[in-house]
Amino acid sequence: MTFPFYFVNINHQKPKKAEIIDCYEISYDKKFYKIKAPLDFKPGQFVEISLAGIGEFPVSIASPPSTKDYFEICIKKVGRATSYLYRMKEGDFIGVRGPYGNGFPVEKIIGKKIIIIAGGIGIIPLRSFIKETIMQKWHASLKILYGARDPQNMLFRDEIRDWKKHAEVIEVFERGGERRGLVSEFVGEADITGDEYVFVCGPPAMFKPVGEKLIEKGVDKKNIFLSVERKMRCGIGKCGHCIFGGRYYTCIDGPVFSYENFLHAIL
Numbered sequence: 664m665t666f667p668f669y670f671v672n673i674n675h676q677k678p679k680k681a682e683i684i685d686c687y688e689i690s691y692d693k694k695f696y697k698i699k700a701p702l703d704f705k706p707g708q709f710v711e712i713s714l715a716g717i718g719e720f721p722v723s724i725a726s727p728p729s730t731k732d733y734f735e736i737c738i739k740k741v742g743r744a745t746s747y748l749y750r751m752k753e754g755d756f757i758g759v760r761g762p763y764g765n766g767f768p769v770e771k772i773i774g775k776k777i778i779i780i781a782g783g784i785g786i787i788p789l790r791s792f793i794k795e796t797i798m799q800k801w802h803a804s805l806k807i808l809y810g811a812r813d814p815q816n817m818l819f820r821d822e823i824r825d826w827k828k829h830a831e832v833i834e835v836f837e838r839g840g841e842r843r844g845l846v847s848e849f850v851g852e853a854d855i856t857g858d859e860y861v862f863v864c865g866p867p868a869m870f871k872p873v874g875e876k877l878i879e880k881g882v883d884k885k886n887i888f889l890s891v892e893r894k895m896r897c898g899i900g901k902c903g904h905c906i907f908g909g910r911y912y913t914c915i916d917g918p919v920f921s922y923e924n925f926l927h928a929i930l
């Protein structure tokens with residue numbers, strides 16, 4: 664018996680099976696994965712990784728969207744689901760649903776001066792944006808401020824050498840290195856003129872000091888974009904776990920918010 668098409672159950676939220684085609688440890692608690700699955704996405708969006716019998720977790724897409732057939736993620740082992748994925752190897756299969764979230768407003772930045780400010784693993788979603796910007800030559804100029812605990816904790820070290828051919832990269836370390844301290848303390852080194860578009864991702868504690876310094880330098884709060892992380896479950900605006908400031912669902916209204924909206928949410 665054949666059913667008319669409207670009886671066919673097309674569940675877009677059902678995880679799709681995808682193969683890990685490459686993976687390697689970056690440090691004792693961070694691992695990089697290449698996953699075979701075609702995905703149409705924007706830098707700044709995320710996927711839900713689904714592990715049968717274990718659970719799901721949201722993770723930023725680290726590769727640029729013009730890379731077709733596979734996408735990349737980088738995870739830090741913190742709890743049950745991330746530790747389970749950490750033990751998986753090349754050839755293993757996981758479930759993937761998404762992409763979700765709004766992503767960075769790439770349409771606004773073509774031909775503009777861009778500043779990226781990343782703290783710790785906040786560089787992961789920004790890597791997608793940086794690589795695509797360099798590839799597509801979207802930027803008039805590109806400056807990257809990246810803060811990490813120490814040089815060993817700096818992700819994508821080999822790639823950053825390449826990024827330096829296209830961008831000014833300012834590296835800040837809490838321990839070791841030339842510039843010592845928090846990335847927010849070195850915003851001034853980016854020689855800001857006020858007409859830049861700024862993309863920020865990192866620990867929540869860096870958002871306000873970074874935002875305040877940028878505004879001091881004349882950057883409009885509408886042109887500062889933060890990628891915000893919250894405890895998240897469904898990824899599709901149903902469960903309410905990621906409600907932010909009583910009004911935004913991080914999963915569908917974000918994870919990228921303008922600094923203006925971020926201030927509305929937290930004040």
Ligand SMILES: Cc1cc2nc3c(=O)[nH]c(=O)nc-3n(C[C@H](O)[C@H](O)[C@H](O)COP(=O)(O)OP(=O)(O)OC[C@H]3O[C@@H](n4cnc5c(N)ncnc54)[C@H](O)[C@@H]3O)c2cc1C
Pocket residue numbers: 709718719720721722723724737738739740741742743744745746784787788891892893894895918
């Ligand atoms: C939009 C988005 C993008 C993300 N991108 C990445 C990424 O690229 N790489 C990556 O490693 N992680 C990312 N995370 C965080 C990741 O989803 C959590 O680390 C993961 O859900 C933890 O699951 P678990 O079962 O291993 O830990 P659990 O056993 O659930 O929790 C263990 C501990 O981890 C911490 N934790 C759990 N969830 C979060 C969370 N959402 N944010 C902050 N801390 C959390 C808490 O301290 C918790 O006590 C992202 C989260 C969001 C919302």
